[in-house]
Amino acid sequence: MFGLTDRELDRATNTLGLASYRKDQIRQWIYEKHVGDFSLMTNLPAQLRQQLAQQFAVTESRVAEVQKTAGAAKLLVEFAKDLVVETVVISYRSWSTVCVSSQFGCDMGCVFCASGVGSPAVNLSSQQLAEQLWHARIFANQQGLNPVRNIVVMGVGEPLANFDNLLGFISAANDPSRFAIGQRRITVSTVGLVPQIKKLADTGLAVYLAVSLHAANDELRRRLMPVAGRHSLQDLLSACRKYTEATGRRVTYEYVLLRGVNDTDTHGVELANLLKGHNCLVNLIPFNAVPGLSFAPSLRTEEFRRVLEQRGINVTTRRSLGGDVSAACGQLRNRRK
Ligand code: SF4
Structure with a gap:
């Protein structure tokens, strides 16, 4: 094989x-x-x-299930009977982006996420990461979608906790004789593992970095993301600043808007003050309700965005890929069990 x-x-x-x-x-x-x-x-x-x-076999994995909605499809890629991961293909005007999972399960325990529930993290190999990309390309081709041009390692799992396999995957994605996707078309997301951000900066790679922030003070961030207990916001932002210095890449801060939790004007002002002077982009993410969790989607996305923009922060709002494909992290896999 x-x-x-x-x-x-x-x-x-x-x-x-x-x-x-x-x-x-x-x-x-x-x-x-x-x-x-x-x-x-x-x-x-x-x-x-x-x-x-x-x-031989080209691959032993297969796409076990597909859920589609306008503009996005979630593939369940099965590597073995109990090893199924999610890969999402998102179609834009002239290209498609593939969202790859880096682990099966997740140990990070973000309280608003379904992925970590009940599944300890198992690192996927660089080949398993590459196979997700390969299946996604085949899917895009067969469905007549725009060609796959971008990769985001933002699916289930913490990519920087699977560091060596992540590097192997980036190398495969870059390889002109294989996927030929340039580094500036690859974004790696992280909950904010400070030592690994520094390590990534030292590799000489220049992929984009997206950091899950979700709160502008340590106390609220610790409530939402246990990892914040290990790394303060000050240390995190300092590592991100160094990442930009080393790579020339502006860091994106992801901010999922949770109704009444982190979406008030006060939170917005706090966030703007925190990021003042940083070469960065804030990506506001509409929350997809997770069964069993008490968080609700914010009704104040536009107001929150205005607060940031009025203070000179660059902001985008992520297109909602909809609860209709169970697109919130981990839900499709959990539902299938
Ligand atoms: S949001 Fe990402 S890092 Fe956090 S628990 Fe879910 S999969 Fe893990």
Whole structure:
């Protein structure tokens, strides 16, 4: 069996004693024509297709379920019977973005999120991350969606807690002979693991960083995100500033708006004061209700946005991808169990 790595493609072609152009042909089928079935690789001799199919598989994962809504689709990618992860394909005007999960389950325990509930984090391998991207590309192609151009590692899990596999995935995504997606089209999200943000800055990579902030003071942030007990806002913002200095990339701060919890004008002023002077963008996220949790979506998105803009903060509002695909983190996987 082989997966999606160049090394394994080499191993397959060497095992069968194939000329190097055959490897290129197979690679083109897999990465450029989005074909994972050897029998469909029509420029290979029939006997070779048969041999390949008997001895290898392009991937052992499969898309077990798809939920669609206008502009987005959530794929459940199954690696093994009890190892199913979520990958979301979001279609924009002229491109699609893939949202990849970095872990199965999550240990971060954000109180407004369904993903961590009941599932301890298991790191996904760099190959499993790459396979999500590969399935998403095939899906986009088959559905006639715009080509996949951007990646956000923002699905279930904490990417920086799976650091080495994340780097392996970024390398695969960048590789011109594989996915050929440039670093400036990749965004890695984090709850704010300060040492790992510094480590990422030191790698020499220049991917975008999105930090889940959700509160502008330590006390409220600790209530919403246990990780805030480990790293103060001051340390977090200082690490983010260094990240921008090292990479030239402006940091995005994610802020999920929870009704009556963090969405008042006072919270907005506090946030604007906290970020004053930072080269950053605030991304306001509409909350998708999570069954069993008491948080409700904010009704003040526009007012909150105005408070920030009036104080010179750059703001965007994330398009709501809707409860109709159970798009809030982790819900589809939980529902299927
Ligand atoms: S929001 Fe992200 S980091 Fe927080 S618990 Fe959910 S999956 Fe984990």
